[in-house]
Amino acid sequence: MKAFSSMHPFVLMIYFLSVLITAMFINNPIIQFSALFGGIAFCGMLTTAKQKLSDIAFYIPLLILISITNPLFSHNGETPLFFMNGNAVTLEAIVYGVFIAVMVIGVMLWCKCYSLIMTSDKFLYLFGRVLPKPAIVMSTALRYIPMLKRQSAKVKKAQKAMGFYTSESYFDRLRFSLRVYSVLIGWSMENAVETAKAMNARGFKLKNHTSYSNYKFKTVDFLLLALNIALIIFVFWGVGSGAVAFSYYPQITHIDTSAFSLAVYSAYLILVFIPFFIEIQERIKWNCYRSKISALHTQRMKKEQ
């Protein structure tokens, strides 16, 4: 159930780029917290309960670690709280540490969503037209990885069956790995040339060969792209005009609450929650269909009785 991932790859790429660039480079606590919450909401829709637990166990210690270490390296700021080894630990450095942690974790969550949504086939579809040769190298390499994995398992079994390297010592394991790797290299070199011959025989060299793709640019893609561009231009306008300017050093500034900057914050909030809303809408639809199906089913059961 990934409604957002069925969007056109180009729209998805533009969306992820605009969120990642703003989340990485705009220094403003409200923008950073919005990006974090948007990332949490979206990631929550994509992962299972078990993955969520392991994510929490990873990101919360990371948050604490980054916030604590910043005051140790940074002694800027005007409000010293106490002195440690002759260096001032300032209020500003602690606050900046918390916000940098929020920013880092927000960006990591969005990168995780990117990995789950922008699979390698979409990535290749986007870049295959602009740079066909690097794209063919990449897609061939991606196809070879599972093949090499299977082959290396076979080679390992064969080597073990012949009685090589059965001890558990570090050097034996290293030599065993190297031997398997070397066999793999020899095998894949021959295989590569055969693949290339097969590709040529099927007309890869011809100028007007076509490639398969399954993506269509639909009305909903256009709407999402238009909304995305409108919101991001508005946010950049706000950032460029200084309405959401914020600095931690030498003194923490106040957050601007004029009508314009509030509008910029809400625009950003809408931007980061778009995928969450699309997923929610899809779930409601799905539950609605399911209840309709089960209602139909019970009706039919009654008739049969």
Add this chain to the structure above:
Amino acid sequence: MKKILSYLIFLVCIPLAIALGMAVFGDRQYAFAAAAVAVLSCIPFFISFEKGENNTTRLVIIAVMVALSAIGRLVFYYVPGFKPVTAMVVITAIYFGAEAGFMTGALTALISNFFFGQGMWTPFQMLAWGLIGFAAGLLAKKLISSKVLLCTYGAVSGIAYSLILDLFGVIWADTYFNLSRYIAMVVSSAPFTILYAVSNVIFLLVLQKPLGKKIERVKDKYGI
């Protein structure tokens, strides 16, 4: 044409991106500039590979080298810290030229991150490994003839890779070059840096000869 285009990208896009970053992002302009430079400097290499003379067989063999160095992380799962990626990139660069070396380095970073997780480190890894490959391709003749030089190159590139990624990490976290954080990061990652350097040397020593033989054999057999 290809040269003009890649120079244009360097001459126009990079200052443009930095200016844009200064105008829009204020405090975080250096972080933005670093990311923009990393992404934009990869582009001319990709374009020159696109325009270069590469027949199907060369393309597929480079793809196999990328797959092999990515899979190397999995085969050497049993021996932590020992990864053959840099060695494979250097060997590809020596036998197939500088552009192929850059492609192998950059694409290995990109592809293995599809399995290990993409992040803001991806463009920096692509650039660092790509440049290691590119430089090895330029020095190819000297590296083939001298084992000592090859080992030195492996060790230096392992250390340089670690130092470069730490540098980007600092600029990314602090928005400027914070020396004390950089030193702390370099010191805390020192054991890994040393392990990288040592494993690069070992892999180059072990793999260069047999792999070189295999590549030469395939080149002879199929006339590439």
